[in-house]
Amino acid sequence: MSHTFKTIETNGVKIRAAVQGEGPLVVMVHGFPESWYSWRHQMAPLAAAGFTACAIDVRGYGGSDKPHAVEAYSMQELTADVAGVINALSPNAPAVVMGHDWGAPIAWHTAVLHPGKVRGVAGLSVPYYALPPAPLNHIIKAMWTDQGKFFYMAYFQDEGVAEAEFEADVRGALRKLYFATSANSDGRWGYIDKPAGEPMLAGLDDPNPFPAWLSEADIDYYVGEFERSGFRGPINRYRNFERDWAMMNAVSDRIVHQPSLFIAGAHDMVLKMFGDGDLAGIEAGLRANTSDLRGVHIIPGVGHWTQQEKPKEATALLIDWLATL
DSSP, rough: OOOOEEEEEEETTTHHHHHESHHHHHEOOOOOOOGGGHHHHHHHHHHHHTTTEEEEETTTTTOOOOOSGGGGGGHHHHHHHHOOOHHHHHTOOOEEEEEETTTHHHHHHHHHHHHGGEEEEEEEOOOOSSSOSSOHHHHHHHHTTTTTTOOHHHHHSSSHHHHHHTTTTTTHHHHHHHHHTSSGGTTOOOOSSSSSOOTTTTTTOOSSSSOTTTHHHHHHHHHHHHHHHHHHHHHHGGGGGGHHHHHHHHHSSBOOOEEEEEEETTTTTHHHHHHGGOOHHHHHHHHHBBBBBEEEEEEETTOOOOOHHHHHHHHHHHHHHHOOO
């Protein structure tokens, strides 16, 4: 049994979904810079466990539509896309939503904004803290840019700059980005430590051979996807911080009430962004913003690419949690 692709029309766009298996629906949402393919290791195990595994291309990526406007990539639009996929594939029952990297905030916020569509939510790499004290771009400016330090989210704010850099050498860009935030880079997140104004890829390693967790065939697949789609849509996600903050500020109940799960790699750079890697603090923040948190798991020897670097371990944690729902 292998996956099939379905095109789902919802929320004014077409979303491509890889679907495998039968049973209760599990929707998997990828992050940047990835595609449905980042969940390839989880598809068959979830299907074998009795679920319909559905990994989508987020709008802007792969086989999904790619609107040009920045505002088309707001959290409100992306969560509506996920809710529409659930409605199309499971019209009579809510689904479980899992997300990694940007897919995690999309999953968390889908649970909050479309609670009737979601019966459980798992976030990989990025915890859920509901609403920051200010839009994230303001926080980044104060913490990094105003201190003369480079931070990739600030670099992404000017339209066309990062796109041009990445699209000039898609393969090189992806290889450097994947390696820099993996456990194999030994925590050397070069793009965090350099001066503001530097190009994103300057100083990042491109190892040869690449670590075994991402094969040459895997890299070829990702390269093909981004050579066709470009990077504007994916990077537009980072240009909606003020819009997203205003939207969530108007939501009265921002707690995730569904059963939830958090998984991250012990070497994930994101953990450093949240409380400087204080795991107790991260869990406390999660528990303050969820009402049924059923697990916080940190996988040793894993960087940012949680379900790809050690797929067996990540998949086992997900399936064990699904059994509790």
